[in-house]
Amino acid sequence: MIKGKISPSMMCADFTELKQTLEVFERCGVEYLHLDIMDGHFVPNITLGESLIRQIRKITEIPFDYHLMITDPEMKIDWFDLREGDLMSVHYESTPHVQRAIGKIKDKGVKAGLALNPATPLNVLDYLACDIDFLLLMTVNPGFAGQKVVSQTLEKIRDARNYLDGNGNANVMIEVDGCVSYPNAKIMRENGADIFVGGTSSIFAPSTDLEQGLEALRAVIK
Numbered sequence: 166m167i168k169g170k171i172s173p174s175m176m177c178a179d180f181t182e183l184k185q186t187l188e189v190f191e192r193c194g195v196e197y198l199h200l201d202i203m204d205g206h207f208v209p210n211i212t213l214g215e216s217l218i219r220q221i222r223k224i225t226e227i228p229f230d231y232h233l234m235i236t237d238p239e240m241k242i243d244w245f246d247l248r249e250g251d252l253m254s255v256h257y258e259s260t261p262h263v264q265r266a267i268g269k270i271k272d273k274g275v276k277a278g279l280a281l282n283p284a285t286p287l288n289v290l291d292y293l294a295c296d297i298d299f300l301l302l303m304t305v306n307p308g309f310a311g312q313k314v315v316s317q318t319l320e321k322i323r324d325a326r327n328y329l330d331g332n333g334n335a336n337v338m339i340e341v342d343g344c345v346s347y348p349n350a351k352i353m354r355e356n357g358a359d360i361f362v363g364g365t366s367s368i369f370a371p372s373t374d375l376e377q378g379l380e381a382l383r384a385v386i387k
């Protein structure tokens with residue numbers, strides 16, 4: 166099992182303190198910045214825009230973990246400044262051309278991920294697992310921070326790990342996104358998760374010291 170990695174959900178960050186936040190992330194060795202991109206159509210919310218993301222890129226070297234919650238993502242991949250070491254995931258549910266979208270991401274030289282909503286079954290991977298570098302399992306319904314975990318997704322992580330290992334895709338990492346609290350993160354790790362999106366239920370919880378929150382999360386995912 167690879168070392169657990171932290172990808173803080175930037176939609177939960179306090180942008181009035183962005184530079185200080187990024188300094189803490191760099192000091193604590195955070196592996197990615199999770200960027201939730203929402204179009205108000207695939208999900209009923211709008212969050213980080215492409216220009217804001219470019220500004221973040223100017224002030225940090227931390228790789229980006231783009232989570233596209235937009236329709237027709239295969240048409241919009243060129244909108245983003247992708248760099249080596251980045252991750253980009255697209256939702257199976259967001260386009261009839263998901264295999265094409267995955268291919269376009271890989272053509273950019275970054276790791277391509279398939280994101281699945283809680284209710285989407287794992288058999289959608291049957292003819293796609295061979296193309297992806299990671300699987301992003303939504304453990305809440307996408308669109309908003311601060312939601313409760315969809316409890317059956319905790320077992321889905323274990324089922325996904327068994328599915329991938331069982332058909333020659335043990336190299337595919339599993340990312341979990343949504344209500345990754347400290348107790349949930351422990352279960353998610355035991356069930357096979359590799360990358361953890363830290364949001365309002367852990368590192369960005371109100372009145373939590375960011376560095377202490379990162380240490381607490383790191384302790385349960387190592």
Ligand code: DX5
Pocket residue numbers: 174176177199201232305306307308309310311312342343344345362363364365366367
């Ligand atoms: C929801 C986003 C998540 C969310 C995580 O659609 O993908 O990244 O911000 O935040 P919490 O931990 O509050 O669920």
Ligand code: ZN
Pocket residue numbers: 174199200201232342362
């Ligand atoms: Zn996300």
